[in-house]
Amino acid sequence: MRKRLLTLVLLAGTLICAPAAARAETLASERNISFTSDNKLSEDRSAADMNNAVYDLQPGDDITITLNLKNDNASAANWYMTNEVLQSLEETAGSGASGGAYEYELAYTDPAGAREILFTSDTVGGENNSSRVGLKAATSGLEDFLYLDTLSPGQRGVITLRVALDGETQGNDYQNTLASLQMNFAVDTTTVNNQTVTRVVDENGTPILVDDSGNPVEVDEDGGSSARTRIVRTGDENDLLPYIAAAGVSGLLLLFLAILGIKERKKAKNAVKALSLALALSLAWGMSGRAQAAEDYTYTLRLYAGAQGTIDASVVQRLSDAGATVSIEDGEVCVVSGLHYGEQVVFDIQRGVALQEGSKYYRKGFRVSGEDTNSNRLANPSVTVNGDTDYVVAYGIQGETVAYTVTYRDTEGNELYPSAVYYGNVGDMPVVAYQYIEGWQPQAYNLGKTLVADASQNVFDFIYTRIPTVVNTNTVVVPGQPAAPQEPGAQEPEGVTVVEPEEEPEAPIEPVGEEIEEDETPLAPPDDYRNLDEEETPLGGYDGGEDGDDDDKGIMTSILDDIATPLAVLPTPAKAGILAVLAALAGAGIWLIVAARKKGKKEDEQ
Amino acid sequence: MKKLKKLIASPVTTIAAFAVAAGLLLFSSIGGARAALTYFSDDYAANIQLHEIGVTLVENGAPVEGELLKGLLAEGEELKLGKAYQEQLNVYNSGVINEYVRVSIHKYWVDREGEKIPSLSPExxxxxxxxLGTDWLVDQEATTKERTVLYYNKLLxxxxxxxxxxxxxxxxGSIADRVGETRETSGGYTTITVTYEYDGARFCIEAKxxxxxxxxxxxxxxxxxxRRVTxxxxxxxxN
Structure with missing residues (x-):
């Protein structure tokens, strides 16, 4: 009798896990960011340190990043932030990771302790065909600066970002993957749209003018004075609109020229060679299926429900072996025993496996115990018996992506800023932030709404109202100053004189009252947050419309905004310099074209 | 006119036009919405990394690559029934993170064509x-004559x-005694055929x-x- 040895070894590593939070690892990271007295945003650790921080997570784990915001500046400050996923785990080079889900929550806690959720979802990513892969789906509405809060001097706010990796759906393909998140903050001071005028009067209540040091100044005959008006600067000093318009028009013309050039080249070539590379890799497994009678030995198949559901006997749709038996153990496993080699069992997990109530998962199939949950590794519902085998139900999260639109209009419905289109999962409740528009005020800084499958209902309408100019007049009495003769018709120069009365230690200037002169009724400040799900009564005036025509425009604007953000902080001279260089280049281009045209004409004439 | 067309069709002109157009359009996008944001922070980035998990079967002190029992017999040596050959098996954590491990062992016989012979005893x-019991736990629920499932009871x-x-x-050695006998009588003669059940069979061990x-x-x-465990x-x- 001759015997030969056939040996096999199969090695498998499994990273799959369940998401039960109770025993998952929770990591934390904390930073302090302050707006300093010298108008800088500083942190207690360098940004580079945080950039280098790598958090070793495993599926089912979560991390909470806390950023403490503090205003150490003498002025109140508006805080804004952006949040962007630079790379999701699925985008790691060489990784085949897909279908994994995440929980993502970004929240802000104000100085009073009120917590506002800016974005939350427990089904980010999952299985969908969205262009925003994995974690990136969470931040589609957070990548432009959104308003957080106005912090008075000394006040603190807290940003918390929690990211959890779903253990059920992140399998072996997620090994050696890397994700990168980024947050940025911006601050401005809070005197926009308010002019503060301090009236300095003598003991008789007659207005007088003083210079920056508080000394009285002579009023010219024409009513002018040498006192400097100090109105808070709210934007660029120069009106750049004509330059920007000129740049835009020039840019479009040159773009047209470039496209024309490409068309001309295409014509000249007549034929365009297309190179296509197709890489196909197919793996075929050949298995002989010869059945063999098995009189002495029978096999057992077990199908486990796994961590997300329970199982009953209806999961066995068909049994070809009449001698086999089916039993259910505690709703956790279906045991099919007494199976002979080559017989067939058909499982129907859609019928025989019940999900836990309110589950975010769906039943995607079943797999050999220990194997991955990827769709291409699932077992066939029809199993041919060739040994004792254990299976486990595989679960997935279906990312039901739906579009939502953010519009920015006035009360008449006129568009003030291009609409933007973002994407989220049905059931998510994204919070979107307003766009700052000079001279206009939205009904709320942030709007929240639960997304539904019908995209036409997922509209976030920011409705802006024009801000009336408010002049606050502080009346200050200067004791001991002679009463200036009140000339008939003499009026205080308009918008005048901000004074800090420091020069009179013995007779300090004391404010004796304050009156507010209003051109119009003051506009109530916007809400910090408004939940559109709770709004049943339409808003006054324009109540928002549905406009999907600006989708592409919104996306383009978003892209340009991303590029423009760092340029926006350049000083005006730098911008003007760039404009001059670009204008020169444009001029040179036009000159070249004109010169070439003239030359061509001459040659034609000759 | 031809010269103009030639100039326009020039790649240099196209590239220059694109570059200038991009610059101008970029500049034109610097608008009022940004004007109010005055002070910007650095980038606050956080990286999340998932590491590799890996396990390797070790046979007689060496990691297994592909097949078991390669060194069981010397060249030309035949397997002796009843002889105990050294076959030391354990598991090595070849990954970056700590892990819990289990081993599923399947034993069975196949014929010359590689088809399983369920009627031949894996025992x-x-x-x-x-x-067993000290380091490795036998999963009795999963264990059959053909399969044994072992759980390492500590973190590796x-x-x-x-x-x-x-x-x-x-x-x-008892497989040599497993014979079948058929008798066929034709006329005054009876032909007795003795068949060794394991003749030509091969045994297989799989370890996963x-x-x-x-x-x-x-x-x-x-x-x-x-599997539910604690x-x-x-x-x-x-459990």
Missing amino acids: LIGLNLVN ASQSETPLFADKLTID VDGVQEHNAQDAIWSAWG IDDGVLRL
């Missing part, structure tokens, strides 16, 4: 299991090995090693393997 393939640290779970391999991450391992095992202070127990 005659004797793989001697060791350290990265780049470390478990104790042995098997040390010897013996093919039971699974690993599950350390974090959240109890539920991870439930989800990945279907883990207390790093010690695994089968």
